[in-house]
Amino acid sequence: MRYLPLTEADRGAMLGAIGVKSIDALFEDVPKAARLAGPVDLPRHAGEMEVERQLAAMAGKNLAAGSVPFFIGAGAYRHHVPATVDYLIQRGEFLTSYTPYQPEVTQGTLQYLFEFQTQVALLTGMDVANASMYDGSTATAEAVAMANRVTRRSKALVSGGLHPHYREVVETLGRYTGFAVEPQPADIAGDENLAAKIDADTSCVVVQYPSFFGRLRDHSALAAACREKGALLIVVVTEILALGALKSPGEMGADIVVGEGQSLGNALNFGGPYVGLFATREKYVRQMPGRLAGETVDADGKRGYVLTLSTREQHIRREKATSNICTNAGLCALAFTIHLSLLGETGLRDLAALNHARAVQLADRLAGVAGVDVLNDAFFNEFTVRLAKPAAPVVEALAKRRILGGLPVSRLLPSDPAAANLLLLAATETTSEADMDALVAALKEVL
């Protein structure tokens, strides 16, 4: 077998050195009844060609986003990832390295994490960021847990503009870790008044920017209301590229900014792995979950990096840790940071502007289709339309025409009648005008 270097001769010699007759003898602590007599009932080993054939057959049954006009967003965005990103992250020194617990031989990882933390802090307008979380949804739940620790309160006020999956993750954690979640009705219009609902038990207010429905709101007044009432404002960003064009949550007065970093450097991957972003104010850094890389010097006085403030973490604090999180999303964070390094200031601003322009073009075209009502005045690269009929079958009909025409909101809000006719559409730099024309033509047929 190609992954196993030991030969039969090696095994014999090694057993001799150990002083046992067979490998079976090394498994004698296993209760006899649980020792299998032979391999389990699954196919036997296969060569590269056979494995490729089997997996490619399954992959071939899926409609790849890049092969058709594509308009889905809702927390996962199709962007063009420069070839350099995927080459660099596949270097074995990055790909096959572990968590940098031995800093002398992991300065590569530690330095890119330090740079990643800086980039995330700059984008979000916050003081500090950690070395990443699993994804945006789990980062959101961790942010709520952190706000509960900071405020010593235990009720989260969650916007109706938060991604429904994110809300479900927060609710699940709330139910089982012991905090209350006060969800709001779907904020389709983008005009909910959360400030009025903050009370003395509220630990945090969670809003999404741009909202799940693509709405843009300045949360500065909400931040002020939070401050006044002793709650923290958590701003969730699922399309991090938006911050290349928009005022940052930090400027609005957010206390914690969490986000999904998939848009930079990472493929759609059917939902994962992605990279959670987590940034906050300096004063809360010791309440932060997750790994942190920090600068220091070595015994010769040379600048270097280490994992630091680890007393917050589970391997030291055990049952008193800020979180049970152990890994981060190292390689996805690397893809994020390389993509952002390639873009630089100019590239980021241009890419964000291009995304916005494509979305405006799409909205303008759709506004001219009978039975389509564009709901958003303001948006970044994603907006909501109301169709004259339920959106789910329309999207299925579009798929039959090989167009992935957005997300029927009812898929994520199945019990909300107001969501039935809503369609959420995104455009990115990968969306061509021909794609938009194809969508418009097909919509005219199916509506």
Next chain:
Amino acid sequence: MDRSQGRSGRPTIEADATKQTFTGNRALQLEESLIFEQDSPGSTGVDLPPAPKVKSRLGGLERQGAVGLPGLSEPQVVQHYTRLSQKNYAIDMGVYPLGSCTMKHNPRLNEKMARLAGFADIHPLQPQSTVQGALEMIDLLAHWLKTLTGMPAVALSPAAGAHGELCGMVAIRAALEARGEGGQRKRVLVPESAHGTNPATAASLGFSVEPIPANRQGQVDVAAVKAALGPDVAAIMLTNPNTCGLFERDIREVADAVHEAGAYFYCDGANFNAIVGRVRPGDLGIDCMHINLHKTFSTPHGGGGPGSGPVVLSAALAPFAPYPWTVKDGDVWRAAEAGSEVNGQPFGRLKAFHGQMGMFVRALAYMLSHGSDGLWQVASDAVLNANYVLARLKDVMSPAFPGTCMHEALFDDSFLKGTGVTTLDFAKAMIDEGYHPMTMYFPLVVHGALLIEPTETQAKADLDQFVDALRHLAQKAKSGEAAAAFQAAPVLAPRRRLDETLAARKPVLRWRPPPAAQAAE
């Protein structure tokens, strides 16, 4: 032959050479500044089409100031990250013996498969009719995991091992609540040797954590477990093979006692590599177990993630599994999600979308490659390699426990007693010999622990050289004259020991422009 003869002079020579280079570089080892210090304003590494002229609809929220990112061309970016990469140790370079981390070879076929457009370029919320192959692939992975563990159900969405623990323990909470015993069963038993995530997970769910001592053989004390069990116990969390690298001999007895007391058995599957294909945890009486796909099934560790932590569940816990999972209706696959028709009482959702799909593809490619016979051999060779290392080191280092081990060999620091060399010094000296250190000071139940997990993907010749190097270091330490040299190690790595106290006292967690540049802006 004493190998130190040829090496003893090298550190000084190297140090001098460093001083002599104008750049501070050392041949292939290049110093690299932060990317923020390489800004050439206006440069970019991407060429984008111009944005069409449209009327902005950003609602007056346009960003005013600069973000503050540096500008670099593509070759500059490539060189930056290539230089950084060369400061990392990696499995691709050699023995990476981190105990409990299973640093095995990461086949590149897995990477290639995960990048097939039909897997990598599909959106999690595409119509399910357009992702039938993806759902089929997920179901096939589930079938392999269930068959290998002998368990009836699996929850695939957890993003990592610790997340899987959370999933399993929430399922237990949900099951207890469904029995009407949620308020009453608040204690969780966790052996002292457990990984820190176990108590952290249990505590985060409001359970009180009760440590269970190990006996002298490094095994959980069954009598102590039985004494601690009662109508207020929710679960035991037990790692098997345990963090001492030993199979818990009395695991069936523990399982029976736990079940008799009405509690559940959470098995931490971090060390599944020792038994994969040879022993099914389901035959040991467990109720749930997370599987680190990045350990046993070889998805890359990537410098610390992304991981993937599916959790297999017993029939008692299966109804409480979180969204989503795959269902086959006739010939059509679908993902069960909130609001769709489901059996059971799902406890909610742990993560957006469907889990770590990219990791699923890699793990399945690995399983299909090995097959049932290959996986049998994986566990066999992993255990053989660890025992070979143990056998060849036991006369110069001090095994923590007598007898053979499973997939990792655990030593304590008694062989260093009186030498002035600590476990940390010993580990750092390995770096100069070209090895990544083993896991140190874990598990906590062994003094100055050194935990070596060679995995099955190291050739005998490489293990021999590794063992020879450790024997040399152990003998050098015992000579009693090398303490200073050990304490100075490493001297040949890109950096010498780093000042962690400074880093923690005055945390610098990001780059900031130098004051002069700020003033000039």
Next chain:
Amino acid sequence: MKRFSEEHEWISVEGDVGTVGITDYAQSQLGDIVYVEVPEAGRKLAKGGEAAVVESVKAASDVYSPVTGEVVEGNAALADNPALVNSDPMGEGWFFKVRIAEKGEMDGLMDEAGYAEFVKGLA
């Protein structure tokens, strides 16, 4: 009057206010202190309850209040200079001042000689 607890806290009393810190033995066991979290004024403390946190690079420990009372002041200097706990644990490295509610609780604590004997027993 200076008294010591088995958890290695010291308390020095003037009037009804006690100044609390950790002992020289405790700081030497912890190694380089990198962070100290002291209680804010007004916080009610119970004897034996968690009052402060002290961290080295690899360990975090709770500091317990040797007496019941209300915090008068936390040592703000430790935020910027936690190393004071290492350099002067019984002086400038104090953690907090507490208004003692129950003077009788002092009787249960050790005096200097008693604590020295207690530490000797740990070796």
